[in-house]
Amino acid sequence: MLNVIYALLVLGILGALFGLVLSVASKIFEVKKDPREEAILSHLAGANCGGCGFPGCGGCAAAILAGTAPVTACAPAGPENAAAIAKIMGQEAPTGERQVAFVRCNGGERAGHKFERYVGIEDCVAAMKVAGNGTLDCSFGCLGRGTCVKVCKFDAIHINAHGVAEVDREKCTCCMQCAAACPRHVIVSMPYAVDVVLPCANHEKGASAKAHCAVSCIGCKLCERNCPAGAITVNNNVARIDYDKCTSCGTCVAKCPRKLIVDIHADGKVAPVVADK
């Protein structure tokens, strides 16, 4: 009986002692936390994607609070949450349209592969290292080995039927992790509300661009010359659309001799259909 009492006493006293030490320590070592940090954190996406450049969502919330990051730092959270964070921080709600990622390539099988069969690691970084600047004929385009698919936390990028990465514009939150992972650097951000896209990043001159891919931009400048808004410029043999100026008139879609510029809302697809190479 005495044993039981001893056991109870010793453990009870030990527990009480440690409890006391801990409660004293929690007062001594108290770190004051700004309640706003918790509030900001609740408005972030919570995926810990790292797209903002800070270690996790907690790091991003701390940076927003410290003023080193803008209230829009978390792209995946969207404009409503950015507005909520701005309110917490006592700022005006930011204006700005939703952005999404876009793959500047539509080649894939239409660009052709150098080898009958690639037996290396299924990864674009590895495919890039194959002698002669990668496995693809085109040395600028998407290799289609899915490195971007693996890093996407939102299931918003997939390899399509042509063997090219394609962004699901509805799911994309523009965290740009795919752009960081892509060894070819063909993924860029663009406004969600666009109609006309130009999926090519080939800087080669017309003839070789044509030889390497059936859906390449040859830099003919027909779109640049015909654009009524002056929104298209050809630089380094590849056209780019300035979405600040683009009015979605569709002139370039009609003029492009390669049928490369497309209206994404016309048939719901980015991919133009090109029958023969």
Place this chain on the structure above:
Amino acid sequence: METIFSLLAISLGAILSNNFIFSQFLGICPFLGVSKKVDTAVGMGIAVTFVMGLASAITWLVNTFILVKFDLMYMQTVAFILVIASLVQFIEMFLQKSMPTLYTALGVYLPLITTNCAVLGVALLNIQNNYNFIESVVYGITGGLGFLLAIVLFASIRERLVFADYPKCWDGFPIALVTAGLMALAFMGFSGLQVW
């Protein structure tokens, strides 16, 4: 001189031939859970080493001056768990206040150590082996270093495994467990280690 040799023998045993992970199978949970990246593995290893050293010191004191005095040896497990849990909590608060950079670097791994059975294991083994205070502390710290060695080696292998071409059904823990098993076999080689 004799003490130094015996301490050296304890250290070598704890790091290599009696490695906590590969030959005693203690602390497997953080070993598998926090070994995807070398950086975090190093952080976890250092935190565990720190806590194991401190825990062996304090549990030895608690055992010698309280439990043995009152003839309550059968309470070791309960008392040690209490000590370790409070110790980790205390260290967490202390680090948050005085070394915030280290605190953020260790992150969630610090509270996780409470449930690391290698820490309780080292406290109980100290008593089982009849170690004195110095030996206990040395065994605790070198046991932690053995854990650090194991988890860093394992994490560097797992970083390479990401690019390896193995069947899909092996993805994740299956391939990690097979790797850990092979590493344990390799560490068995140290069991023949005879120094003096």
